[in-house]
Amino acid sequence: SRSIDLAVIPGDGIGQEVVAQGLKVLSAVLPEDVKLETKEYDFGAKRYHATGETLTDADLDALKQHDAILLGAIGDPSVPSGVLERGFLLKLRFAFDHHVNLRPSKLLPGVATPLAGQPEIDFIVVREGTEGPYTGNGGTIRKGTPHEVATEVSVNTAFGVERVVRDAFARAQARPRKKLALIHKNNVLAFAGHLWTNIFNKVAEEYPDVTTEYMHVDAATIYLVTQPERFDVIVTDNLFGDIITDLAAAVSGGIGVAASGNINPSREFPSMFEPVHGSAPDIAGQGKADPSATVLSVALLLRHLGYEAEAARIEEAVSTDLAERVGKPARSTDEIGDALAVRVAG
Amino acid sequence: SRSIDLAVIPGDGIGQEVVAQGLKVLSAVLPEDVKLETKEYDFGAKRYHATGETLTDADLDALKQHDAILLGAIGDPSVPSGVLERGFLLKLRFAFDHHVNLRPSKLLPGVATPLAGQPEIDFIVVREGTEGPYTGNGGTIRKGTPHEVATEVSVNTAFGVERVVRDAFARAQARPRKKLALIHKNNVLAFAGHLWTNIFNKVAEEYPDVTTEYMHVDAATIYLVTQPERFDVIVTDNLFGDIITDLAAAVSGGIGVAASGNINPSREFPSMFEPVHGSAPDIAGQGKADPSATVLSVALLLRHLGYEAEAARIEEAVSTDLAERVGKPARSTDEIGDALAVRVAG
Numbered sequence: 290s291r292s293i294d295l296a297v298i299p300g301d302g303i304g305q306e307v308v309a310q311g312l313k314v315l316s317a318v319l320p321e322d323v324k325l326e327t328k329e330y331d332f333g334a335k336r337y338h339a340t341g342e343t344l345t346d347a348d349l350d351a352l353k354q355h356d357a358i359l360l361g362a363i364g365d366p367s368v369p370s371g372v373l374e375r376g377f378l379l380k381l382r383f384a385f386d387h388h389v390n391l392r393p394s395k396l397l398p399g400v401a402t403p404l405a406g407q408p409e410i411d412f413i414v415v416r417e418g419t420e421g422p423y424t425g426n427g428g429t430i431r432k433g434t435p436h437e438v439a440t441e442v443s444v445n446t447a448f449g450v451e452r453v454v455r456d457a458f459a460r461a462q463a464r465p466r467k468k469l470a471l472i473h474k475n476n477v478l479a480f481a482g483h484l485w486t487n488i489f490n491k492v493a494e495e496y497p498d499v500t501t502e503y504m505h506v507d508a509a510t511i512y513l514v515t516q517p518e519r520f521d522v523i524v525t526d527n528l529f530g531d532i533i534t535d536l537a538a539a540v541s542g543g544i545g546v547a548a549s550g551n552i553n554p555s556r557e558f559p560s561m562f563e564p565v566h567g568s569a570p571d572i573a574g575q576g577k578a579d580p581s582a583t584v585l586s587v588a589l590l591l592r593h594l595g596y597e598a599e600a601a602r603i604e605e606a607v608s609t610d611l612a613e614r615v616g617k618p619a620r621s622t623d624e625i626g627d628a629l630a631v632r633v634a635g
Numbered sequence: 636s637r638s639i640d641l642a643v644i645p646g647d648g649i650g651q652e653v654v655a656q657g658l659k660v661l662s663a664v665l666p667e668d669v670k671l672e673t674k675e676y677d678f679g680a681k682r683y684h685a686t687g688e689t690l691t692d693a694d695l696d697a698l699k700q701h702d703a704i705l706l707g708a709i710g711d712p713s714v715p716s717g718v719l720e721r722g723f724l725l726k727l728r729f730a731f732d733h734h735v736n737l738r739p740s741k742l743l744p745g746v747a748t749p750l751a752g753q754p755e756i757d758f759i760v761v762r763e764g765t766e767g768p769y770t771g772n773g774g775t776i777r778k779g780t781p782h783e784v785a786t787e788v789s790v791n792t793a794f795g796v797e798r799v800v801r802d803a804f805a806r807a808q809a810r811p812r813k814k815l816a817l818i819h820k821n822n823v824l825a826f827a828g829h830l831w832t833n834i835f836n837k838v839a840e841e842y843p844d845v846t847t848e849y850m851h852v853d854a855a856t857i858y859l860v861t862q863p864e865r866f867d868v869i870v871t872d873n874l875f876g877d878i879i880t881d882l883a884a885a886v887s888g889g890i891g892v893a894a895s896g897n898i899n900p901s902r903e904f905p906s907m908f909e910p911v912h913g914s915a916p917d918i919a920g921q922g923k924a925d926p927s928a929t930v931l932s933v934a935l936l937l938r939h940l941g942y943e944a945e946a947a948r949i950e951e952a953v954s955t956d957l958a959e960r961v962g963k964p965a966r967s968t969d970e971i972g973d974a975l976a977v978r979v980a981g
């Protein structure tokens with residue numbers, strides 16, 4: 290008999306509320322023969338204030354035992370900027386080698402976009418997750434003086450770039466349009482740019498049926514608002530991916546519906562799935578948060594674990610639910626979760 | 636009697652056509668007593684192919700003699716990516732210490748935006764121009780092998796950050812809304828982020844009438860498409876500025892109307908003014924390019940040299956011209972330039 294052993298990290302703010310709905314929908318969608326086990330972890334601001342800890346080695350050992358991780362949101366204004374981001378979120382990505390940060394953008398029927406003319410948007414971004422300017426390399430000298438110098442080092446390796454480029458080509462080949470765009474800034478960042486472009490072009494030779502293009506990151510932001518329909522799969526570096534996936538989420542319905550996976554394709558470590566949005570302390574505890582992004586992250590989680598039919602059922606349910614919202618009064622976080630659970634079970 | 640001694644660099648592709656209109660409008664707007672002298676320079680792809688040179692020390696010495704520089708566009712597909720960008724554009728910015736890269740975004744009446752609901756957009760970006768990941772620091776080892784490592788080093792100095800932050804505060808204070816946003820990624824890029832945030836907060840104390848906010852660059856891309864009206868002045872690092880000003884141009888009427896100045900406020904070296912768009916080889920020589928961005932760059936140039944009334948007259952003319960285009964057949968580059976020249980002279 291099959292089983293899923295899930296680590297659950299509700300985290301801060303609306304994280305608690307949306308994760309509850311994610312689990313509700315997950316329980317509802319799974320066939321009877323699949324045993325679901327969950328263990329909750331208390332990472333986030335409260336634990337940090339109580340213990341000073343963000344993520345210890347013992348925590349990592351515990352998390353490592355699970356099949357996958359579902360996370361709500363981490364972050365609170367009471368904690369200095371960067372402490373939880375680097376001490377928890379990035380530490381986990383690096384420790385579990387989450388090198389494929391997968392972020393789909395699909396404008397679903399009935400969903401509002403800030404763009405005029407309701408364009409067709411359906412692409413995925415494969416963002417590198419363990420290199421680039423995110424490595425924490427760099428430093429400061431003469432801190433706080435008029436002669437302070439601070440550096441940030443973007444580290445890019447052939448190993449790290451090639452594995453994520455290969456992942457993106459495979460994903461592009463599996464999609465009907467079979468298009469892949471590399472986004473970088475190779476005319477200015479020539480060292481990293483050469484490495485990315487060179488490996489991209491080399492791997493492209495093995496995928497003659499995939500249509501490729503290269504685009505500078507600045508130009509990409511223009512296309513994302515003027516011609517988002519041109520994108521199918523995008524592969525890019527950690528920082529550029531951070532920036533363009535927020536823009537992509539904004540144009541394709543907002544972060545209320547943007548899901549993401551921090552994936553270790555080798556399955557050496559559990560992958561982690563989370564909504565793109567943050568902990569939104571301003572609306573926390575009020576039942577106002579849209580759990581759709583978390584529920585869609587559960588779909589990515591299921592697909593990663595091999596439950597393709599269940600993943601598709603969740604995506605279908607969210608899509609229908611969003612379409613049926615138009616013109617109706619707003620529902621609570623819990624009500625949306627209930628509706629989705631009923632839908633996926635049916 | 637007054638005079639303007641201008642270096643003119645038409646450059647590649649549509650650069651030639653749009654610069655001709657910029658000069659036409661400049662001649663028309665200047666009072667009779669201002670003597671305009673121009674000297675044309677042949678930088679760009681043609682010169683590179685003929686001589687292998689992009690910008691020599693002798694070139695810099697010659698350019699240095701002028702009061703300001705007007706540039707059309709540099710870049711051609713026949714030149715490998717990066718050669719002219721780094722060999723000419725960035726070299727000039729660094730040699731002449733163009734640390735204030737000024738990019739206004741204003742959605743003018745009648746101008747199409749990809750955003751729904753025609754929001755009110757009127758902000759300026761002060762992008763740092765001589766530091767960050769643009770310094771060319773970094774390197775590659777084991778190039779072309781499976782063990783290649785490529786680094787890019789973002790260099791940030793208190794000196795470099797403070798001068799551009801001060802420039803932005805002064806500009807914010809001079810505007811009616813008096814708002815300034817710092818855009819960075821200080822939760823991840825903690826070394827540079829701390830330097831920027833610290834200096835920003837320190838200088839803010841001297842400007843109690845300026846309302847400040849901090850925003851991560853990823854979140855900023857969301858606000859630029861969902862609430863662009865919230866921005867007044869933005870100050871940011873070289874790379875983030877590159878990315879968000881293209882997005883800003885896209886939402887506020889497109890790169891056909893986006894002007895920019897590479898400014899050395901100390902006037903130790905001439906400042907350089909150019910449209911944000913590139914050389915657009917696909918439409919070059921066909922009279923299809925919109926010269927408005929170049930003409931608006933001429934306005935920035937005039938303002939920099941102290942001709943505020945003339946700068947305002949150009950901006951007014953472009954605004955009226957754009958509003959009157961609605962529903963009319965497209966005009967050629969030359970026709971638009973003629974119309975603007977008549978308008979500013981009137």
Ligand SMILES: CC(C)[C@H](C(=O)O)[C@@H](O)C(=O)O
Pocket residue numbers: 374375378379531822823853
């Ligand atoms: C919170 C932060 C560290 C994170 C990132 O920059 O990767 C977030 O913006 C994201 O995109 O997941």
Ligand SMILES: CC(C)[C@H](C(=O)O)[C@@H](O)C(=O)O
Pocket residue numbers: 476477507720721724725877
């Ligand atoms: C052409 C390139 C070097 C340049 C930059 O990245 O600064 C351009 O994109 C710009 O914004 O002026």
